Amino acid sequence: MSEARASGATIDERTEGGDPDRRRLRVAAIGDLHVKETDRHPWRDLFADVGRNAQALAIVGDLTDLGKVREAEILAEDMRSCSVPVVAVLGNHDYESGQVEEVSIILRQAGVHLLDGQAVEIEGLSFVGVKGFAGGFGRAMLGSFGEPAIKAMVAESVAEAMKLENGLRSVRTRRALVLLHYAPIAETVMGEPPEIFPFLGSSRLAETIDRFPVGAVIHGHAHRGAFEGRTPGGAPVYNVARHIPKPEGRPYALLEL
Template sequence: MIRVAAVGDLHVGEDSAGATSSQLAGLEERADLLLLAGDLTRIGTRTEAALLADELACVTEAGLPVVTVLGNHDYHYDQQQAVADCMRSAGAQVLEGEATTIRLPGGSVGVAGVKGFGGGFVGACATEFGETLMKEFVGHTR
């Protein structure tokens, strides 16, 4: 049996420093893999990503594999490379249109890292937030 912990939309901001670490504490005892499904940061700044990276250290240093993708919030401030670099520096594997296989004592898990924030639920999609191209598209279609 492989135990997978998964969470998305953390939206870590400068005012929420430390809030995630209490949830992550001891996670390596309850899960074999942690998946972070985008919107790691509130507006996609290096500062926000560094805060999350510090909090992730407790599980990555304990040997829990962490795999993540970036979400539209992580692109908003146009510092997505810095956000990804911070996650990598914390020991997380960042997937951007790639796939990986995580080998664990109980078996292997394949993870595909794709983003898809152009769609969603009617009335709750395609906003002028995130990647520059998305902002231009939405601005042009209004």
């Protein structure tokens, strides 16, 4: 399966012969929009820019700031300026107000492919997404031992990894992009305070990813993390939170798969 690479080609250059399964798709990737109720068209111009530079948009969670219906409505209004397909997963902020079902309906009605363990195919590229969860990385990953509250936290982390696995098993294309909110590796959260690393992601996600031929992984959540890393199995991972500097100098990253 082809691996993601930094995008420098124009749209007309992004084909490899006439085989649609070998055509590269340019994806704009961003996370942590944090749309607020008081915002006025915060992302309209950026979404229009995405349409000029990419063939799909992937948003990796925290689309809203407090998970409120009005915030989702404002985001949906701005999405009218986006001329390419939009794929997204939710983040922890989208759950804050207990209106996640209403928020999800608004986003889906706006045309967003909102993933929670599913896969969607766009021009030969499969997008597979889950929110993910916390739990820590490597030897410091939290184990299911002790109080019920700890076991419940680990169970949630395992459940998200299982949803991701089910989504990856459904892929029928040779190319796949994984969308997460939480990080699958510690490398792309470097820059955040070490004390909060366990709350920024989980190695269980990387363990799942490395059992499948994944072209690239994108996540957000760590606003002060690093842009690029790799899973232990070698899959490229990109922290595309809008706060992270990108090679192109835009709030979003451009990836070709």
